[in-house]
Amino acid sequence: MAEKTEKEIFEEYLSRANLRGTAQRGFLLDLFLKQDKHVSAEQLYDEAKKTDSTIGQATVYRILKLLVDAGLAREVDFGDGIMRYERLHGLQHHDHLICKGCSETIEVCDPIIEELQKRLAEQYGYKMLDHELYLYGLCPKCRGE
Numbered sequence: 001m002a003e004k005t006e007k008e009i010f011e012e013y014l015s016r017a018n019l020r021g022t023a024q025r026g027f028l029l030d031l032f033l034k035q036d037k038h039v040s041a042e043q044l045y046d047e048a049k050k051t052d053s054t055i056g057q058a059t060v061y062r063i064l065k066l067l068v069d070a071g072l073a074r075e076v077d078f079g080d081g082i083m084r085y086e087r088l089h090g091l092q093h094h095d096h097l098i099c100k101g102c103s104e105t106i107e108v109c110d111p112i113i114e115e116l117q118k119r120l121a122e123q124y125g126y127k128m129l130d131h132e133l134y135l136y137g138l139c140p141k142c143r144g145e
Contacts (some may be wrong), residue, residue, distance in 0.1 A: 006029070006031065006033060006072050006087075007026075008073070009010075009031055009070060009072060010066075010067070010070050010072060013066070013070035013071075014066070014070075017066075017069075017077050019066075024052070024054075024055055024059060024063075025063055025066070027051070027055075027068070028044070028046070028048060028055070028059070028060060028063040029063070031044065031047060031048055031051075032044060032057065032063070032064075032067060032073065032085070032087075033087065035087075037105070038076055038078075038084035038085065038086045039082065039084060039085055039086075040082050040084050040085070041057070041060050041061050041064055041083070041085075042057075044064070044085075045060040048060060054055050064085050065081065067085070068085070071088060072087065072088055073085045073086060073088055074086060074088050074089060075127070076096070076132075078098050078103070078105060078134065079098075079134070081085060081104060081137070093109070093114070094107040094108060094109045095107070095108050095109075095110070095113065095132070095133035095134070096108070096132075096133070096134050096135065097135050097137065098134055098135065098136050098137075099136075099137065099138055099139040099142055100136050100137065100138060100142075101138050101139065101141075101142030102139065102141065102142050103105060104139050104141075113133065117131055117133070
């Protein structure tokens with residue numbers, strides 16, 4: 001059986017939560033899915049206003065909460081006071097390199113780090129449910145290279 005699309009997952013979530021799909025919800029879901037980077041609510045709102053001036057900021061915050069609750073997105077906090085959101089569905093787990101100079105963020109996947117984290121949890125008797133790894137530093141551009 002084919003894996004469900006993000007739209008199908010969202011529609012099923014809305015149905016289970018006794019919420020209806022609306023044109024604005026569909027538009028904001030599509031807009032969120034088109035993002036190729038971590039996006040804040042304000043950035044998504046600014047992007048949405050370019051197409052639909054009737055969308056309010058509260059609507060954007062609500063849709064992001066629904067996407068998180070539906071398991072399609074998660075909040076990420078890079079320590080700069082701005083909550084961002086990233087897609088979850090169908091993407092490989094990754095960690096983040098974050099520049100303290102310009103805030104550039106790079107997603108990285110490393111099977112050795114993943115295995116080490118799993119072994120550390122087991123070593124201390126933990127059953128790992130989830131994890132996040134943020135590595136902070138300065139990118140080559142901010143170091144003047």
